[in-house]
Amino acid sequence: MSEHASTTTADNHSHGDGEHHGFSHPMPVWQLLAVFFALIFLTILTVYQATFDLGNFELVLSLFIATIKASLVILFFMHMIHDKPLNAIFFLSSFIFVALFLGFTLMDAHAYKDDIELKEIDSPRKVAVDVAEPVQ
């Protein structure tokens, strides 16, 4: 076990020296600050936008702003811009399933009537009750 470990570290060392910061991508400070201030600006924008009565468009607009904010967070704060494509595919695929989940549920929700309409039928049971009552 220890032999194996020592050989792997030796290997790593010999080839790792050339690319010392090989797999880390420290974000420049200006980028972090720029993203932060963009997010704050968009937050102020979305609060300001809510003071107008835009009807149904309001929901679309606030979700659009939220999605821009989310994209900034994912791309820069979560480093997806430097990440492996596989990770991005995994993560973004979750939103496909969320869309399916919400989409089908909402489609289904509006496929029904508000109230149950009871249908008047002359069922044998009803007749039986009518007959039974006078006896009692």
Place this chain on the structure above:
Amino acid sequence: MSHDDAHGGHGDHDHLPFLAHHFDDPEQQFDSGKLGMWLFLVTEVLFFSGMFCAYALYRSLHPEVWTFASQFLNATLGAFNTGVLLFSSLSMAWGVRCAQLRQRTGLVISLAITLGCASMFLGVKAIEYTHKWELGLLPAGAYESQFLPGAHHAGLSSWLYVLSAVPALCVIGFGIWYGLAMVKKDKQTSEIAGPLLVTALCYFLGVFIGVAFESAEAGEHGGDHSVAAHATDDHSGDAHEDDGHTTDGGDDHDAATDEGHSDSGDHSSDEPDGEHSEDQASHGAPPGKLVSTEGDGPVVPGAPREAEIDQAGGAGLFFSIYYCMTGVHAIHILGGMVVLTWLLVRATKDHFNEEYFGPVDYVGLYWHLVDLIWIYLFPLLYLIT
């Protein structure tokens, strides 16, 4: 975690103490962990999507309930909390950078700021929650109508003291710990206890900010204590009628309650009482304990209509969804604080460097996801007009 393995394979492993034996090199270890973390975040997204689904379903079926109930959320506090979370995300991302550049002090400071922001967020949330509990803005079943007369909520809720007990104990505990570390001149311990003490204090900072915002908004509206009175600002035509109601609103209302419900305290049922609600509506919204301190957004025109929505019981379901979504989000914040504390301890031990910064990065991913969910929650819950 990797420490156990690392201790097993010591010797040559000394310069890479956290490389688990089953990985070829630190990069492979990092990539594996990162893939795992992204997968975990996928499950988190899907988990929250259940609640977003409930939200979308109910809002699409009853948009008017959302417009009515959302006015009780304080958008100023929500916006402030959004800023706090965004700032904590910035400090977290900066912390990852510090870990990658082997800046030990920078990492400790970043983690301390992140923890402090998380705690402040919870402090503001505590104010929001307790204020609503006091007003009877509770989940379906416990929701109390806002158009019934009731004790006016003034001052701090007693629930706030209950919620603040744990942070208060933390302040005392971390304070003593920090004091002892300073006396013993134990630098490493004081670097853990100090940030934790600041974190616990930040909860109370959040509480004070929350109280300040709440009372500032209450002051802005002056003597207006009801939505009916508040509505007069926007609809001057109704002003005289509503003024009349504010004075004899109590009597007016008693008549209504005698017919329907025994008193306001018993009105915890969310069953729609059709007869009563129409009755209530025809009375023209008796001003009860509906306070305009929450949210200065435009009040929906037509108070009678509001009373109808209120009485129909749907608002309780809005608050069920509100408490569920924000509550689960707050639990995620608490969980994040636990792992951030773990990172803080490891950061003071100087565990992280350009070859081994995985844990900071993974916790950062989780923390940004929690921020991401709030980015959607804030406009969806607080900013409905």
